[in-house]
Amino acid sequence: xxxxxACWVVVLGAxxxxxxxxxxxxxxxxxxxxxxxxxxxxxxxxxLSFRVARGYHINSNQPKSEFLIPTALKxxxxxxxxxxxxxxxDGHDMSFAFAPDEKLNVYTxxxxxxxxxxxxxxxxxxKYIVRGNLKYQACDRAACYPPQQLPVSFEVRIGKxxxxxxxxxxxSPHSHK
Amino acid sequence: xxxxxxxxxxxxxxxxxxxxxxxxxxxxxxxxxxxSGQLRGQPAPDFELQSLDGKNVKLSDFRGKxxxxxxxxxxxxxxxxxxxxxxxxQKEYGPQGFQIVGVAMDDASTEEIAKFAKQMNVNxxxxxxxxxxxxxxxxxGVLPTTFFIDRDGKLVAREFGLxxxxxxxxxxxxxxxxxxxxxxxx
Numbered sequence: 001x002x003x004x005x006a007c008w009v010v011v012l013g014a015x016x017x018x019x020x021x022x023x024x025x026x027x028x029x030x031x032x033x034x035x036x037x038x039x040x041x042x043x044x045x046x047x048l049s050f051r052v053a054r055g056y057h058i059n060s061n062q063p064k065s066e067f068l069i070p071t072a073l074k075x076x077x078x079x080x081x082x083x084x085x086x087x088x089x090d091g092h093d094m095s096f097a098f099a100p101d102e103k104l105n106v107y108t109x110x111x112x113x114x115x116x117x118x119x120x121x122x123x124x125x126x127k128y129i130v131r132g133n134l135k136y137q138a139c140d141r142a143a144c145y146p147p148q149q150l151p152v153s154f155e156v157r158i159g160k161x162x163x164x165x166x167x168x169x170x171x172s173p174h175s176h177k
Numbered sequence: 178x179x180x181x182x183x184x185x186x187x188x189x190x191x192x193x194x195x196x197x198x199x200x201x202x203x204x205x206x207x208x209x210x211x212x213s214g215q216l217r218g219q220p221a222p223d224f225e226l227q228s229l230d231g232k233n234v235k236l237s238d239f240r241g242k243x244x245x246x247x248x249x250x251x252x253x254x255x256x257x258x259x260x261x262x263x264x265x266x267q268k269e270y271g272p273q274g275f276q277i278v279g280v281a282m283d284d285a286s287t288e289e290i291a292k293f294a295k296q297m298n299v300n301x302x303x304x305x306x307x308x309x310x311x312x313x314x315x316x317x318g319v320l321p322t323t324f325f326i327d328r329d330g331k332l333v334a335r336e337f338g339l340x341x342x343x344x345x346x347x348x349x350x351x352x353x354x355x356x357x358x359x360x361x362x363x
Contacts, residue, residue, distance in 0.1 A: 067251040067285070067293055096254065104254065137252055143319045143338030144253040146282070 026148065027056045027138035033154035036117070040125065040161040043084055043118035046154055048073070050111055050134065057106040058136040060091025064105050068137070069147050073113050075132035080123040081156070083130070084116030097141055119158045127157050216335065221246070221326045222313040226280065226304035229291045234278075234304055237330065242276040243352035244326040245345070248306065248317040250283045251293045255339035256321045260297045262342045267301050270349055274328065277301040280310065282317060325352045 031049040038044040052058055059068045075083045089112060091105035117130065134150040221244070225235045236246070247263065249256035267277050281290045281303055294303050311317035314324060325334040325348040334348040 067289070068254075069252045102254075139254055140338075142255055142340075143321070144250070144255060145319060146250075147252075147284070 025053075026150065027053050027145065028058060028134065028136050028148070028150050029053075030134070030150060030152055035127070035155045035157055037157045037159050038117055038119055039159050040119055040123055041121035042161070043082075043116050045087070045114040046117050046130075046156065048113045048115060048152065048154060050107075050113065050150075052108050052111070052138070054109075056138045056140050057094065057096075057104070057108045058138045060105045060107055061088035062091065062105060064103065068104070069135070071107060071134065071136045073115065073132060073134050073152065075115060075130060075152075078128075078130065080120050081128060081130065081158075082118040082120065084118055086116070087114040089113070096139075115154075117156055119156070121161060123158055125158050125160045127155055129153055129155050216315075216332050219332050221324065221330050221332050222310075223330075224307075224310045224313065226307065226310065229287060229294065229303050229305070234302060236278070239276050239278065240330055241328055242274050243270075243328055243349065243354070244324075245275070245277045245349060245352070246280065246314075246324040246326060247277060248280045248282050248311060248314075248320060248322045250281060250320050251285050251290060252283070253320045257297065258339055259321055259323075259345075260299060262345060264298055264300050266345060266349060270353065273353055275349060275353055279303040280306040282306040282308075282311060282320060325349065327352045327354065 029051050031051065033046065033048050036044060036046045058071050061070050061072060063070050071088070073086050073088075075086075077083070089107070091107055093103040094106055094108070095101070095103050113134075115130075119128075130153065132152045134152050135147060136150065137147040138145045221236060223235060223237045225233055228234050236244075245263070245266070247256075247259070249259075263277050263279075267275070279294075279299065279301060283290055283306070285293075287305060290303065290305070314322075319337045321336075321339065323336045323340075323345075324332060327333050333352045336344065336348070
């Protein structure tokens with residue numbers, strides 16, 4: 001038991017004394033997305049949940065300065081599935097020690113982005129994987145980190161649309177018996 | 178298996194000492210302060226970058242001056258806090274042979290960077306950064322990152338992230354040859 005403890009301490013101590021610039025860590029992670037069942041030809045929102053690591057913030061989709069980089073989800077184009085609008089949550093206004101007089105509009109903790117997905121009527125029913133990237137730029141209380149791209153993927157199950165209802169042609173009121 | 182309590186205590190004490198030494202070193206490096214023994218006294222890597230007005234500028238063009246080399250970006254909030262201090266420090270220490278050089282590590286256009294610099298009343302040269310230049314300084318994955326270079330072109334100090342104005346003043350004096358090496362401030 002003693003040797004593993006000593007080894008861990010040495011490893012931790014050595015890692016802590018690294019002399020280069022602090023490494024860039026991924027600040028945002030994505031929770032596994034639920035598989036959403038969508039009917040051919042109909043749009044449905046797919047909720048994507050993200051988490052910002054404690055102690056960090058990222059700009060919202062509508063930051064208050066033109067120079068700030070907004071958080072934005074970009075979904076790769078697919079041939080048979082139409083990606084409609086993306087709905088971002090409102091950020092919350094926060095001020096930080098580095099800018100006490102200025103409110104920044106940010107995401108912290110957990111936030112959800114909804115993507116509207118509409119498979120064409122011609123798509124074969126089945127499971128499809130949709131991929132994209134979440135671009136964000138993170139800061140902590142004293143420093144900022146270069147923009148990052150978080151790979152995003154989610155699965156949708158496309159179900160068959162109900163057959164189109166055929167309207168009966170109007171009948172003549174002068175029906176013949 | 179019978180364990181000797183004295184051995185356990187000695188091992189725990191050694192382990193704790195090593196761990197806290199590591200943490201202390203990490204804090205010292207994270208906070209910046211004096212550059213580590215490996216960097217202090219090393220020549221600041223030379224580079225050539227384009228300035229906002231389209232001129233090619235080399236770091237070695239400033240040889241003979243004490244330099245503050247600041248890596249920043251328009252999207253970096255803490256960088257915005259430092260800039261007014263830098264404007265004042267350039268005015269205050271410039272006559273003594275001190276020069277601030279900003280390096281914008283930005284994807285923004287030259288026009289946008291120039292607009293930002295104008296808004297901040299920047300009175301020192303701003304160069305358009307390249308990843309390779311950041312790498313030559315050990316990587317600038319954290320912004321702001323600031324290096325202090327003495328009149329002989331040797332590295333004196335490095336700071337990651339926003340620091341207090343007094344920390345910058347101490348390092349500037351050290352780079353000018355007026356002060357003692359400054360230890361980590363955090």
